[in-house]
Amino acid sequence: MSALNLDDFSDLIERPDSGVRRDAEDRRERLAVAPGTLGRLDELGEWLAAAQGTVPVRPVERAKVVLFAGDHGVAELNVSARPAGSAHLLVRAALDGASPVAVLARRVGVQVRIVDAGLDCDPALLPEEVVRRRVRRGSGRIDIEDALTLEEAETAVRLGMAVADEEADSGTDLVVLGDLSVGGTTAAATLIAALCGTDASVVTGRGGAHIDDLAWMRKCAAVRDALRRARPVLGDQLELLAAAGGADLAAMTGFLLQCAVRRTPVILDGVVSAACALVAQRAAFRAPDWWLAGHASGEPAQAKALDRMALNPVLDQGVTVGEGTGALLALPLVQAAAALAAELPVREGTADAERTGSDGADEGLDG
Template sequence: MSDGGVNLDDFGDLIERPSARLRRQAEERRARVGVPPKALGRLDEIGAWLAAAQGRVPVAPIERPRAVLFAGDHGIASLGVSARPPGGATALVRDTLDGVSPAAVLARQAGVPLRIVDLSLDCHADELPADVSRHRVRRGSGRLDIEDTLTAEEAEQAFRTGMAIADEEADSGTDLLVLGDISVGGTTAAGVLVAAMCGTDASMVTGRGGLHIDDLTWMRKCAAVRDGLRRARPVLGDQLRLLGAVAGADLTAMTGFLLQCAVRRTPVVLDGVVSVACALVGQRVAFRAPDWWLAGHASGEPGQAKALDRMAMEPILDQNVTVGEGTGALLALPLIRAAAALAAELPEADRDVDVAT
């Protein structure tokens, strides 16, 4: 529990695992389908996971997915830890709103509504549509190496905002959520969270970012993660204080979003190192929560790989996609939809037919 009004201990009581009974029923039904066992590979596993998450056998098709991208700028970017300029996330948001970013193209191609939530972009709020900026907590997050990225009040506000967005999506009938981020400096904050949670040092979690950085920039980024880690370790036992210390408003909101999605029994597809780092914090809050999340892809970031290993998650895709912004998770969506369709529509075979041949 934190000193704020959010009692993180409640999530441990509120979050239940997807139904193991229905997962077994889905696996038993799959065994009666006229397709040889293991012939569909990972799709069978995803189909059974969906049955447990949906609470029904056979699985229902994925009909109302939605991508939610949390946006923010991080003060640590002023140290030159990114190939993008400090405050550059606003331009990325505009590209997505204009439909010219990779995530926007993929979402449009898949017929998936895409929602952007500004938590801490470094621009005037009125420069963006009201539905994007209405949840803003502050303009930019603090420098995680020398100061808290958020005040205690801002951390609680951001966390509650993430919870509220999860409730809005669940109430609207969304049946699968794709989670991503649009940030500059966000992978540095994510690296601090992963290193703190996994008890490792900065060099083991510091990657090259979505826009590849050179060796000198990597060294600056690694030093920033190291300095942030010194500030994170003393508050590791209080996850809300940890988020306020080093995560910024966008990552704090994403953590609240993931936990509340688990409360509302709404499955989520994770994207790169930022969303996976938030998931790792969420696991520390409520150990059952990761059962509601799928790892969409391997981004190549060492911090993401370490966090996924800690949560025993295997990414669906590994295509060397490093662009971020929900792109890798959106690429995984057609496979998840295919798994649902196969689990729902393949007929059970005649009992006299040997499906193993």
């Protein structure tokens, strides 16, 4: 029996400071630029101010891309355009700077951290810092067997929690979260269908590499069969991740929950991170207030999950490559929103003293 109960996170996670958000909204009303003219950038700045607990909002200076990697046994059914067990090639491309997320990360000046939760490859193929905490080699074929044992699921969730703590302790002020997986969108679709009470055909998309019609039908069948195994364990999030998730998805779920505990804002990428967020929301209903949907990936399951969590994607550029790419594209907008909220002058004749929500002290006052 597992000693970890994800429902305990409900008592640990608080919402971002609503008082600070109201202060941010009030400051926005007093800026020299007319309210509404900056569109959604106002909302992004206010979200970030509440997450930071301070007005004016601080610039995002230590963002990081965190990617959890894993292979899924269900890929053996040819439900992906990539061969089963080939996620390590995605990892290698990212490490070598040859993937879209690596190119964008260089451009915007952020580091990329890759965590092997369940790759199906020889660990010697990748650097020690990537593979050293692997939970298991590949995840089970969820249409006929559990992805993980309950003990492995707990280990994976705790891995994600530990990574979140490490990022918070190192000063990371915002995380761009993504995955490097083969077969991961099938597991994600299963989790979302189970949690939203929908059928396989409603949530099954064509993945980042756009599978053909025959592969899509195989994927639908795999999600349908996996759903039969997922629905009986809906009452326990850890059992659900063990039955129909995978090591990378379980780790991402733990990461998201612990980021909310540590008050670290996160930009979600595609359907895999959305599925993990939906599982995490089931455990702690306040947690989604710490997350931002970076982009619309075009996957029907992602749209379903974001609607359930009331998260509105920042971008919709038709980016389907995954790997954190779409979420990283949203980062400059968040940084721009923070800069505008903090640096635009207030109108003449309005008060410009700002109150800091993190320590409850008014600037300009001494003891």
